[in-house]
Amino acid sequence: AQSVAQPEDQVNVAEGNPLTVKCTYSVSGNPYLFWYVQYPNRGLQFLLKYITGDNLVKGSYGFEAEFNKSQTSFHLKKPSALVSDSALYFCAVKDTTSGTYKYIFGTGTRLKVLA
Amino acid sequence: NAGVTQTPKFQVLKTGQSMTLQCAQDMNHEYMSWYRQDPGMGLRLIHYSVGAGITDQGEVPNGYNVSRSTTEDFPLRLLSAAPSQTSVYFCASSYSQGSPLKQYFGPGTRLTVT
Numbered sequence: 001a002q003s004v005a006q007p008e009d010q011v012n013v014a015e016g017n018p019l020t021v022k023c024t025y026s027v028s029g030n031p032y033l034f035w036y037v038q039y040p041n042r043g044l045q046f047l048l049k050y051i052t053g054d055n056l057v058k059g060s061y062g063f064e065a066e067f068n069k070s071q072t073s074f075h076l077k078k079p080s081a082l083v084s085d086s087a088l089y090f091c092a093v094k095d096t097t098s099g100t101y102k103y104i105f106g107t108g109t110r111l112k113v114l115a
Numbered sequence: 116n117a118g119v120t121q122t123p124k125f126q127v128l129k130t131g132q133s134m135t136l137q138c139a140q141d142m143n144h145e146y147m148s149w150y151r152q153d154p155g156m157g158l159r160l161i162h163y164s165v166g167a168g169i170t171d172q173g174e175v176p177n178g179y180n181v182s183r184s185t186t187e188d189f190p191l192r193l194l195s196a197a198p199s200q201t202s203v204y205f206c207a208s209s210y211s212q213g214s215p216l217k218q219y220f221g222p223g224t225r226l227t228v229t
Binding site for chain 2: 036045051092
């Protein structure tokens with residue numbers, strides 16, 4: 001079965017420090033991977049995606065993610081965290097099983113950036 | 116563009132009542148989907164559609180019905196609400212083919228079933 005895992009419920013980081021939010025995946029075939037962010041009482045917003053190509057993907061708001069095929073990981077990173085980055089982050093994978101269009105989301109990681 | 120819109124924003128139902136959550140998009144997206152968000156569970160796919168007249172089940176379809184008569188609208192029906200359906204519901208849309216594949220989410224409907 002295809003799945004994603006976000007092993008940390010919450011990540012705390014000081015403002016100005018680099019941040020990493022972890023995601024690992026399990027898919028058959030080539031993975032289509034995504035990161036979304038959810039601010040309080042809002043819908044999810046797309047940050048970035050990996051389809052193919054460079055392992056380092058750049059996205060919105062200064063975020064980037066590193067695809068690592070051998071470790072089946074797609075960790076979200078940012079060199080310098082802002083207090084405004086505090087939110088709930090979701091990793092997702094598109095089910096590549098033939099004939100389906102399902103997206104599978106992780107359980108989310110709450111990022112708290114401390115001033 | 117309004118993007119993805121959902122109504123109502125909040126709803127309280129009694130057990131056994133029925134209702135329809137509305138979702139509309141004005142981006143001419145083929146793909147539309149419904150998710151529910153519960154604490155510690157992330158987002159779980161309820162139903163999705165890849166075009167008018169075509170729907171399929173997701174991970175947690177029981178207790179919910181959908182139909183897709185137009186490209187723009189994708190309503191979610193609860194026929195007999197249960198307390199286990201208390202959740203926040205999100206509708207999303209995207210192109211179903213090609214490079215983008217990113218989903219656009221609506222603002223959500225917070226449903227409480229008593």
